[in-house]
Amino acid sequence: MPPEQLAPDLWRIKVPLPFRLREVNLYLVRGSHGYDLIDAGIDTPEARAAFNAALRELRLHESDIGRVYVTHMHPDHIGMSGRRAKAGSRIFLMADEERRARFVWGTEPLSDWIAYTREHGAGGEIAKGIVIAVNSIRRAVSLPDRFEHLRDGDVVEAGKRRLRVVWTPGHSDYHYVLVDDDARVIFCGDQLLPAITPNIGLYPECRPNPLEDFLWSLGRFEREAAYTVLPGHGANYATLPQRIGQFQVHHDERLAGVRARVASGDGGGVTAYEIVKHFWGDALSTHEVRFALVEVVAHLEYMRLRGEISREDREGVRRYAL
Numbered sequence: 270m271p272p273e274q275l276a277p278d279l280w281r282i283k284v285p286l287p288f289r290l291r292e293v294n295l296y297l298v299r300g301s302h303g304y305d306l307i308d309a310g311i312d313t314p315e316a317r318a319a320f321n322a323a324l325r326e327l328r329l330h331e332s333d334i335g336r337v338y339v340t341h342m343h344p345d346h347i348g349m350s351g352r353r354a355k356a357g358s359r360i361f362l363m364a365d366e367e368r369r370a371r372f373v374w375g376t377e378p379l380s381d382w383i384a385y386t387r388e389h390g391a392g393g394e395i396a397k398g399i400v401i402a403v404n405s406i407r408r409a410v411s412l413p414d415r416f417e418h419l420r421d422g423d424v425v426e427a428g429k430r431r432l433r434v435v436w437t438p439g440h441s442d443y444h445y446v447l448v449d450d451d452a453r454v455i456f457c458g459d460q461l462l463p464a465i466t467p468n469i470g471l472y473p474e475c476r477p478n479p480l481e482d483f484l485w486s487l488g489r490f491e492r493e494a495a496y497t498v499l500p501g502h503g504a505n506y507a508t509l510p511q512r513i514g515q516f517q518v519h520h521d522e523r524l525a526g527v528r529a530r531v532a533s534g535d536g537g538g539v540t541a542y543e544i545v546k547h548f549w550g551d552a553l554s555t556h557e558v559r560f561a562l563v564e565v566v567a568h569l570e571y572m573r574l575r576g577e578i579s580r581e582d583r584e585g586v587r588r589y590a591l
């Protein structure tokens with residue numbers, strides 16, 4: 270698919286994904302000395318072919334890309350960053366996101382994750398499947414030897430645009446968005462997606478309350494109500510306050526559903542995995558079970574940290590009760 274020109278200096282390049290999400294948007298910005306890129310895409314043969322075809326269409330070489338801003342460490346956003354670095358680009362990530370990127374996409378065994386799935390009531394088969402799934406995604410990620418680090422409030426350049434770095438934890442601990450106040454545009458990564466709600470999951474090595482983080486992040490866009498959102502997946506939109514309201518409703522409903530399951534426990538408490546089974550049955554792939562499990566745990570821990578429910582660890586299994 271040819272790159273889509275969104276402004277005289279701005280193109281959207283769609284890169285295919287091997288997930289249900291289907292594709293990720295990369296944004297290419299032209300400056301006077303070259304081009305900068307927002308998000309890197311996943312590193313599969315299909316994604317590389319699509320990206321290289323887009324560059325050919327624009328008569329560009331890999332070495333024309335000066336800076337690559339990676340919004341967060343998920344594979345569809347960071348995957349090709351190592352290749353971009355090899356071709357000479359500088360790669361930017363928030364400082365504390367690098368540690369997790371190196372762990373998840375490195376070669377360390379995922380023993381914490383296996384312990385975590387067991388703790389939350391999922392059997393050994395589920396844990397094994399998750400490890401196989403993550404190992405296969407590891408092959409679709411190449412990291413640069415070195416990242417340059419961004420901080421909340423930094424102002425960076427992409428082409429001739431000046432972009433404000435806004436830290437938006439929740440979907441990933443050190444996810445950021447780039448705000449262009451002159452063009453009134455937000456390059457939002459996965460933070461403010463148009464059609465789906467971003468997965469908010471609690472992973473063992475992460476900040477303890479990602480749902481609270483995410484809801485806090487949504488509150489950072491009051492002044493940008495009329496801005497256009499350029500998302501990492503899906504189409505642009507310009508109805509940010511309504512969309513933020515939908516995210517809040519979604520999580521309120523999810524919280525109510527999870528709370529109802531906790532309330533239905535017979536006094537012995539329920540595990541996160543029992544709640545996943547209740548909502549999704551056997552309809553999920555292993556990849557999706559992982560997302561569902563971490564999402565349910567994020568909601569349970571949000572309520573526990575507010576004092577609404579309690580947690581008891583018995584024989585190595587975490588059970589939640591009112």
Ligand SMILES: [Zn+2]
Nearest residue numbers: 341343440459
């Ligand atoms: Zn993501």
